[in-house]
Amino acid sequence: MNAPVSNLPLHQQIHQDIEQQIRSGILSPGDKIPFEHELMETYGCSRMTVNKALSRLTTSGLIERRKRAGSFVRLPKLDSTVLDIPDIEAEILARGETYGFELLHRSVHRADTPDECELAGIGGQVLFLRGLHLASGRPLVVEERLINLETVPAALTVDFTDQSPGHWLLEVVPWTQVESQISAINATDDIAAWLQGDKGMACLEVERRTWRGYERITTVTQIYDGARYSFTARFDHD
């Protein structure tokens, strides 16, 4: 009686073996991977099974395949990384602190600034909200949000006095595309007051626009207390 080699399906096993060899450096960029018919022999399986494994490695960008020539390890992407821009509430709770939201300002008006028109079209209705995210009672983030009432009219009837609009939006209108911009700014008087910090302190500013299909949903600018917050990201090659 033989112990089972693995409980994984064979195509996953093959995929994983090759990926492991690339990540460990046994196979370097440019190196050749065995032909499909060679892997068929090695694993004692059909070509479709090998092909499934190699196809997935191709779509995930780890290898490159050329007819007649064979399959080769690709050069890694020049440089890019996956960044989690977290749900602030979840993030604060995960730190073991208590979460709170405080609404500072709310207004409804017709789009007139370029930014508002880009969101809701000329003359479209937008909802403007400014609020604070509190960690253990202390302000950590101030956010200013525009919501497109053409696409999310329900936002008008919701009470955001102590509920984060980001969280609500995510449940009601999940986005399909996001665009983010991260920069560093010095706190203005207003920001310093809201975050209970000093004027001029370094803050992370995140501006994010979201879409559902081709319709704009919301634009949010979040300003983080730079001394108390940073983004981290871990990225495995692809």
Next chain:
Amino acid sequence: MNAPVSNLPLHQQIHQDIEQQIRSGILSPGDKIPFEHELMETYGCSRMTVNKALSRLTTSGLIERRKRAGSFVRLPKLDSTVLDIPDIEAEILARGETYGFELLHRSVHRADTPDECELAGIGGQVLFLRGLHLASGRPLVVEERLINLETVPAALTVDFTDQSPGHWLLEVVPWTQVESQISAINATDDIAAWLQGDKGMACLEVERRTWRGYERITTVTQIYDGARYSFTARFDHD
């Protein structure tokens, strides 16, 4: 004579059709996708072809499949985005500015700080470099880099006086894993002097550690002039 419906392979066509329906909102999270045998009829093809399309939608996280029940559109990930941390040289050139690198400091020593030991092991040799990335002759980024000489001994023999070590490393030892941390800091006296800015100005600080397999390659801290730089990212659902 019929015009060809599409020149894409059928499984890609099916994949794309369904993805399009999800992104446009025709199909919402939780909605059911037709059974494989229904799609076979719709597209007049075999089950393996339909299966290939649906399997890829599964691995990319767009749909979820349950035996006996069927396939369903998944809720989008809570929040995460792909951030390009660019190759600085390429980025500056892309802006239409000229690129330059200027070495400020170079030294070789045995690892003694905790950070250096984490990189090269206790007593391992490390190469320390400090340099400026110049855009059109003006400093845009100051970087401090530690290179693990245990894994990249060749770095000792390279002249970095006007060549960016990041660029060189990428070609010689491509990484397989990266960890990044982005935060906002106020410029110290030193930083202000290097970047020819004012003390206290907001800067983006990016700390990045890279691995090849399980071996550490380098740690770099890059400080960007906050007034002249920001990261942008665009993210399509997965």
Next chain:
DNA sequence: TGAACGTTAATGTATAGACATTATACTTGG
């Protein structure tokens, strides 16, 4: 009613074979 059990309809995996496509390698003619 409701808990246990067998049935069945869906997905998951794999096979063997076929033909299409294409870059490489080889051959031939100038």
Next chain:
DNA sequence: CCAAGTATAATGTCTATACATTAACGTTCA
């Protein structure tokens, strides 16, 4: 020697079939 044409070996796609796995469904029995 080089250019053009041809053969070939690899990947890309697709089919028809088979059996495994699993969760929903229906039925039976306490």
